[in-house]
Amino acid sequence: MNLDNFTKQVESINIRLEDLYEGVKTNLEIPLEIMPTAFKELGVISEELQVSLEELQQQNEELRLAQIALEVQKQRYQELFEFAPNAYLVTDEQGIIQEVNCVAANLFNVQQRFLIGKPLIVFIAEENRQLFHVQLTQLQQGKNTDKWNLCLLPRNLQPFKAELLVSKISDWEGNLIGLRICVSDTEAKLKAQLEKSIPAQDNSKSIFNSQKHTYLRGELIPIKHQTIWQVCQGVVKLSTVCENGEEILVGLVGFNMLFGAELTCLQTYQATALSKEVQLINVPWAEIANSPHLAQNVITQVSLRLRQTEALLAISGQRRVKDRFYQLLQLLKQEIGESVELGTRLNIRFTHQDFADACSTTRVTITRLIGKLQAQGKIKVDSKNHLILIEGNR
Structure with missing residues (x-):
């Protein structure tokens, strides 16, 4: 149901109900004995509509928040895909590239934006293209994942043998709509080629x-x-x-x-x-x-x-959160601490969430621990929100 249209309908009913009340005052032909019942029923309907409207508004707000959360997660996983250490591709069911991360783009020696829409087969050595068609057909008709060993042909580079781990993407009805592909170099030719392009130096x-x-x-x-x-x-x-x-x-x-x-x-x-x-x-x-x-x-x-x-x-491995937090502060003191008048200042500004992630706890718990340590005079936060570990205190 469209929330705006429903809201207008409820407002229209309320206006008509008010008009009815006003009309009753001047129309003496309506039997007086049915008036209480009619007004009661109309009032009940109006209240029910108002409750339904409030419920729809609440549901609409929940859906809006859920959509925002989904967008955040989508962006997070897109970043994980983009900066994954392995070469990843997403194609349609025919092998047309739809998504590609930067590692795969480097592997094929083509900028990412130029890879979108290109058939994957153009980057497969000619002698393996028939095998690619056969394996693609078998995957479409059979199991959900497969491992292909093919010879890939990057642009303007020498071909190299690669292992392609392929998994199917299906819709709600189980129909194939795409492929996820992880590409791994299986021989030293690519490495040798990179080494030849860089002169040996001992400097x-x-x-x-x-x-x-x-x-x-x-x-x-x-x-x-x-x-x-x-x-x-x-x-x-x-x-x-x-x-x-x-x-x-x-x-x-x-x-x-x-x-x-x-x-x-x-x-x-x-x-x-x-x-x-x-x-x-x-x-x-x-x-x-x-x-x-x-x-x-x-x-x-x-x-x-x-x-x-x-x-x-x-x-x-520490069981208590406060012990984990204390030892983390000591490690940070050693790794990135700088001496100041009061003690040791962490020269990187950490958020409470950063500490929570490092200690496998919640931000609220870290905030409480920091407040407690501040009250005990063991740490201090300077004007730039950097922590200072005061010497002589634990």
Whole structure:
């Protein structure tokens, strides 16, 4: 039912009812004995309509809020799709590309916007195209998922063997309407090609000669295969997402530290700029492989990340929330703290929700703990909302 039309109908009934009341006062031909019953019934109808209107208004508001929540979730999963560490495609039932993430675009050596609407078969080596048609037909008629081994042909690059994990997208009636495809490189030809395009160097400064990329607080940083990021300025938050949608902190990456798809085994891996401004350089994995000095630097940074990961595991193992929060503050003090007159200031501004995600608790609980620690004189919040851990207190 259209809420606006229903509202107009109710208002029209109320106006007619008022007119009826006024008309009764001047029309003496209506039998007086039926008047009380008529007015009572009309009053009941009017009240019922008013209640129905209020219920519809409430339902309309609930639907509006649900739509907003769905849009937020849609945007969140779109970002996860876009910045996933693997190459992902969505096609229609005939294999026409409808969605593609940046990793897949790099894999095919074509900008994302030019891939939309193109048949996937144009990126398959000619000798495998007949096999692609056969496998597509079998999938349409059979099981929901399949694994294809095909030779892919990126634009202006050499073909390479790949594994395509394909799953069906069906409508409510079970009819095939599309395909989800995850593409993985299965041979070293692509890596060898990347290595040939970069001259071998044994210069520790080469890692700093790359172009710097800047991200502002809250921005997602794309994770690409065959490259790793090095932090030149600021702090990056690394996290993963559970099946229930909760975000879990898995690392904080500061100056000179590294992160990337090659340094994790997590399927869902997200990097977010935590500082007001984060500056990064993109280092090809092949350059590291060709430079013993850079490889040694990677080992050192991975060692630091391993220690931090162990500390985060120890924090998550604490049963009481207040103990988890305290140990997290001590870790942050060590990782990103700077000495001030009162004690140690965390040079990154964390929200209460950031602390809650890191401690696997609620924002309300963190707010209560911070208030308690402030009342005890153990922490202080400065004018820029940065926490100061006061020395000599726990």
